[in-house]
Amino acid sequence: MSSRPLIYFDARMIAHDPGRFHPESPARLEAIEAMLDTLTAAKIDRRQAGEAGREAIERVHTGAYIDSIDALRGKSAQLDPDTALSAGSVEAAYLAAGAAIEAVTALFAEEHRRAFALVRPPGHHAEAGRAMGFCVFNNIAIAAAHATAQLGCERVLIIDWDVHHGNGTQHSFEERADILVFNTHQHPFYPGTGSVNEVGKGHGAGFNINVPLLAGMGDGDYAAVYEQVLIPIAEHYKPELVLVSAGFDAHYSDPLASMALTTAGFAHLCTVACQIADRHANGRIALCLEGGYDTATLTGCVRACIDVLSDAYVSAIETAPSDATRSAIEHVRRLFADFWPIGEAH
Known part of the structure; x- marks a missing residue:
């Protein structure tokens, strides 16, 4: 098994151009490509992927929606107020x-332990039957559904650290216990979902975990949430695969949000996710790019996470959480006490 992270990148995704002034611009991947070009084959295993097949996409999206997208191949269109096609x-x-x-x-073929799909358009807002919030297909949900349907994976943990709640991912799996979705996000904020009380439905009750955070929260707040909520739940859930919706728009420099994470903070979140994968999932972890709209910051955060995936960077956060975050953590732990024996917060 290779110790190098598997990096998927394809310049054809730069051709997705939602408009001159749109924040989800081709410049995002152009900047990442320039950074990747500085990394040697000894550092990363860089590959291209083919197009997803219809069967895989239909595990998450309706046939009618896929047909509507197929009809727009090679055309320009406005799918919703935020989502445009070229x-x-x-x-x-x-x-x-x-x-x-x-x-x-590739992770289940035991070629690699770790991977990062550097993709656009992003995916976590896309619902079963519609595009939303810059997203066309829900990439991370499609990958999770593929793992359970085709790769024999019985428990998937999806961690979404994008600043916006991953509504599409939550709705894809909120009635399932084999895919646990863990979201941290600025709240109140777009898309308006992600209340702590949205815990899942039916067999999925307790397997959808939202930790909404007030604007301005930073490294210490996120680190405390991961330590006191995510890690204890993962210890009981024991995922066989860890997936990350890796949006970097909770960074303090992002123009679309109001959080205060640093690049080192994102590296710490990636470190924790890797530790969970190492402990429970034979190291299997795949990140999938979501948001992040300051190109220099985005590139720096992606590079930091690649370094973590390469075991070249371990970030520790010593900043204490705010009182508001302590309260949010206590609320989440009390709410999920009926589902997970996670003890008292500290």
Whole structure:
């Protein structure tokens, strides 16, 4: 098994151009590509993926929605107020989903322990039957569903640290116990979902965990949430695969949000996710790019996470959480006490 992280990148995804002034711009991947070009083959195993097949996408999206997207291949269109397509967008969306699938497949083939799918358009807002919030197909959800349907994976943990709640991912799996979704996000904020009381439904009750955080929260707040909520729950859930919706728009420099994470803070979150994967999932972890709209910051955060995946960077956070975050943690732990024996917060 290779110790190098598997990095999926395809320049064809740069052809997705939602408009001159749109924050989810081709410049995001162009900056990442320039950074990747500085990394040697000894550092990363860089690959391209093919387009996702329809069967894989239909595990998350409706046939009618897929048909509507297919009809727009090679065309420009406005799918919702935030989500626009150009001539290259549909191909990019299929490639993004394909990269997420192939990354997970490689992990179960024991080629690699760790992977990062550097994709666009992002995915975690996309619902079963509609595009939303810059997202066309829900890449991370498609990868998780593929793992359970095709790779024999019985328990998937999805960690979403994007500043926006991953509504599409939550709704994809809120009635399932084999895919646990853990979201931290600025609240109140777009898309308006992600209340702590949204715990899942039916067999999925207790397997959807939201930790909404007030604007301005930073490294110490996120580190405390991961230590006092995510790690104890993962200890009981014992995932066989860890997936991360890796958005970097909770960084203090991001123009679309109001959080205060640093690059070192994101590296710490990645470190914790890797530790969970190492402890429970034979090291299997795949990150999938979501948001992050300051290109220099985005590139720095992606590089920091690649360094973590390469065991070249371990970030420790010593900043204490705010009183508001302590209260949020206590609330979440009390609410989930009926589902998980996670003890008292500290």
